[in-house]
Amino acid sequence: MVTITQVEAIPILVPLTTGLTTKTAHGEHIDSPYVVVRVHTDEGITGVGEATLAPRWSGETSPGCVTVIRDLLDPVLRGANALDVNVCRQKIEGALRLNPFTKAAVEMAIWDVAGKAAERPVCRMLGGRLRDELPMKMVVGAFPVEKAVALAQRFLDGGSRHLKVKVGLDPAQDVARVAAVRELAGPDVGISVDGNCGWSVPVACRTLPLLEAFDVRLAEQPIRANDVADWGRLRAATSIPLMADESVFSLADAWRLVSDRAVDVLAIYPGKHGGLLGALEIANLARAAGIVCSMGSNLELGIGTAAMLHLGATAEAIDNETYPGDYLGPLYHEANMITEPLRLGPETAKVPEGPGLGVEIDEDQLDRWRDG
Ligand SMILES: [Mg+2]
Known part of the structure; x- marks a missing residue:
């Protein structure tokens, strides 16, 4: 027994x-504005987690995360055995609705404790890795063509072989951006697009067919789509495979999407689904439906990305080869909060090998970037 003394x-x-x-x-x-979580235990083992918060994404804020951890999750987890991750998860779910990124941070830290106590990496605790190296991509923001091309050039010069181009704003500029990146990258670089809910259904139905000429491998969440019928209209309009991201947070969301055959791919990652266990449930649901998943991201730092790597190495349904994952957040940030940088890129990301999540907090960075 490894008893949790404080979250x-x-x-x-x-x-x-x-x-x-x-x-x-x-x-x-x-x-x-993220939150680092530390789970302290009576054995002296400390687990670390990261809440990758974005109000426009999940409705969670950094002050809100700190408050609910202090007032709701810390009290129910004190005294619990960190080796019983399933029990801890029930306590977390029983204390708080929604707030997936906050829950994921706490669950991640508990997995880290459990792994450190067992002296095994988290991916071993989850049944062992299927892959050591995970193909990854870099993201080109929805900037004017010139800036987007310069960014794509930077990533290609660095050795990237897959790019995700953000779209979902002005459709003509979106098409021009994708066309320019394809022209720059040549035929051998994988390109996907992510609309982040930005287009209306009619705009998406008109615009996606225009992107087919640029060999777009995947169109991620072009529309808001709470309604499966909207995905159906889009599917009828284009041959580009569709991936749900903002439409799938909960297991119930995933169930609706797969049972209605609404999309070809589900974007999953620990933060969005309240932790590794929640993400694995969705991955297994996708398997049952005969579709695959791709690792998404909310621009995590080192700890959150480590959790993604353990999941990406473990879950059968995550097709990193066809749809390279977003193991990229630390590459966009000034600091990653961990002592040893993760091995990310240019073509693949490597799964950390140490016990637990395989990362340690850098206390100097934590002091420097602490926000209150
Ligand atoms: Mg996305």
């Missing part, structure tokens, strides 16, 4: 690297 939440504010701030249909991403 600590530390707000941080980390800027994106100059020149790498990004832009989507949700707005610009300039800095990251």
Whole structure:
């Protein structure tokens, strides 16, 4: 038994690297108001987690995350055995509705404790890795053509073989951006697009067929789509495979999408689904439906990305080869909050090998970027 003695939440504010701030249909991403979580135990083992918060994404804020961890999750988890991750998850779910990124941070830290106690990486705790290296992509924001091309050039010069181009704003500019990136990249680089809910259904139905000429591998959440019929209209309009991202947070969301055959791919990652267990449930549901998943991202730092890597190495349904994952957040930030940088890129991301999540908090970085 490894008893939890405290769940600590530390707000941080980390800027994106100059020149790498990004832009989507949700707005610009300039800095990251996240929360680092530490789960302390009576054995002296401390687990770490990261809440990758974006109000426009999940409705969660950094102060809100700190408050609910202090007032709701810390009290129910004190005294619990960190080795019983399923029990801890029930306590978390029983204390708080929604708030997936906050829950994921706490669950992540509990997995880290459990893995460190067992002296095994989290992916071993989840049944063992299927892959050591995970193909990844870089994201080109929804900027004017010239800036988008310069960014794509930077990533290609660095050795990237897959790019995700953000769209979902002005359709003519969106098409011009994708066309320019394809022209620059040549035929061998994989390109996908992400609309972040930005287009209406009619605009998406008109615009996606125009992107087919640029060999777009995947169209991620072009529309808001709470309604499966909207996905159906889009599917009839284009041959580009469709991926749900903002439409799938909960297991019930995933159930609706797969049972109605609404999309070809589900974007999953620990934060969006309240933790590794929630993400695995959705991955397994996708398997049952005969579709695949791709690793999404909310621009995590080192701890959150480590959790993604353990999931990406483990879940059978995550097709990293066809749809390279978003193992990229630390590459966009000024600091990653961990002592040893993850091995990310240019073509693949490597799964950390140490016990637990395989990362340690850098206390100097934590002091420097602490936000209150
Ligand atoms: Mg997305």
